Amino acid sequence: MAEHDTPQDTSHDLAPPSLDAAPWLARPETLRVFAALSGETGATRAVGGALRDALLGLPVADVDFATTIAPEEVIARARKAGLKAIPTGLAHGTVTLVADGVSFEVTTLRHDVETFGRHATVSFTEDWAEDAARRDFTLNALYAGMDGTLFDPLGGYPDLMAGRVRFIGDPAMRIEEDYLRILRFFRFNAWYGRGAFDAAGLSACVRARAGLRQLSSERVASEVKRLLVAPQAAVAVSVLFDYGLLCDILGAAPKLSRFARLIGIEDALDRKPHAILRLAALAVFVPEDAKRLARRFKLSNAEQALLALGGVPFVDALPDEAAAKRKLYALGPTAYAARVLLAWANGDAPVTDPAWRSAATLAERWDAPVFSLRGTDITALGKFSGPEIGDMLRRVEQRWIEGGFAEDREGLLALAKALTADGGS
Known part of the structure; x- marks a missing residue:
């Protein structure tokens, strides 16, 4: 390499691997869903987060499916195979299937005819690329069949491997469809991003920041809490602050230094992060x-x-x-x-x-000891009114605390007797 040459980014040339050895793909409940939806017509693939996390070597929790099968037919096939089928979002093509107690969302391929926040008018399709095009980020538009073959119509795999969080198509259009995608852009960068944020995506988020005010408190809170516990939370929060979005989200000025110090302390203690504690910091x-x-x-x-x-x-x-x-x-x-x-x-x-x-x-x-005296222990020492019993218990407990929690139950009873004898002083 010549002295002034710079390494070339070859991640765009990466060929998608097979996921045939992925543990989640071999789970009996996953295979039952694939089997129930198989047939002479229609195709079904796992989609989204399960593939993304598996490719990164992260634990896989929920598995979602995309299918060319119409929602009513999904329900019919699932029930014929002995699976529970719940029509959780038929208007958007989504059915929840339950196999061996595990829930799976199955959504018929679609494209959004008209979008407004969480709601959209949709049209079903059998075109996988068209379904992929209506999603938010390329790294979420990954599909895999039952044999583990990865289908990547939009270049999501090389983006994932390079840590690029990139909107599908025009970032401004994707954001206008649902302004929550502004927060998702930062959250996904906090979890999966490496290096500088995608410039086009960041610029679109900043320009559309006023749209955050249209979102419900619950949706904003959910995204913020998930962002705050991400591996690169400090980076994402810093970028949110630098571009003026963080104060809009919090409604006040933050203290980035205390937030960063808490993350450093948690890392040093190998302590699992807590979103609310980080929000407090x-x-x-x-x-x-x-x-x-x-x-x-x-x-x-x-x-x-x-x-x-x-x-x-x-x-x-x-x-x-x-x-x-x-x-x-x-x-x-x-x-x-x-x-x-x-x-x-x-x-x-x-x-x-x-x-x-x-x-x-x-x-x-150190396990804090339990104060073992009760009101019945005090009444056994004499006739006391309710307030006097409570006062006596508080006095004994305070003496016990000041003494370093040294007395056992017998010692506490002796202390109570002594206080009773001298009038509780």
Whole structure:
């Protein structure tokens, strides 16, 4: 190679491999669906995410199918083969088949006559390339038959191998069909992209950003949560911010440095990411932020509780082991770990800091004990009113906590007797 030559991108020349050895393709329930839909007429192929993930060596969860068979005939063939068939979206050609307790979506090939968000007027077809052309990204327009032969009408395989997330056809048209594709573009880059984002796709997303306001809170929240836990989440979030979309999505200015630090800490601890915790690191600074985001994304009560931890200071300084145990006992393992991770990310201690690591992993090394006294234990010591019983239990528990949780049940009973004897002081 000459001194100033640059390596050529040869990914466009890659020949699609066979998936005949893919484990998901050999599963009995998958084969039952293929067998039920086989016959003298019609063709059926697996499509989309299962193929994409299998080609990348990732675990395959759901398997979807595309078929030239009309939806009513899909139902008839499936039921004849003993499969449960549910007409979940007949207007769009989609039937859900259940084989051995596993659900599969089967959609008849189609092209979209008219689109408006999640809804479209469709026309069924037997043309695989026409069906592929109505999908969003080339890496999602991959098909495979029961023998594992890959059908790639739009060059999705080389794009997938190169980490290129590329819209099918005109990006602006694809986005106008459904503005959620703006967020999907960033989410798919966060999961599968490598290198710079596709320039045409990025430009189209930025120009169409106002369309995000037409989307439901639930759809936006779903995409955001899936993006935040992706391997390249920090890159995608940074690009969203640089091009002005992130503030539109969150409704406020984020803190990218805390978000990036949390990701680094999670990686150092080999901890599975949690979308809401990352959202808290990114966008929650005071309790009002959590309330606003909870309303904006219509989060569950459990998600709201976790998100709110981002706006609550943990401690002024890292607690020692005894103080950390008291915090863990009071908060519970989930909230405790979240508070420590957010506090760590909010500071400047390195991700290798041993004291912070010890605090963050305390719940994995120490099971908080259970306070074993009950109201009946107090009433056995004398005649006390309801409020007096509750007050006595709180006093005993507080002494027990301050003593490092040392007393067993007998020790707690002795402590209760002593407090009773001296009037509870």
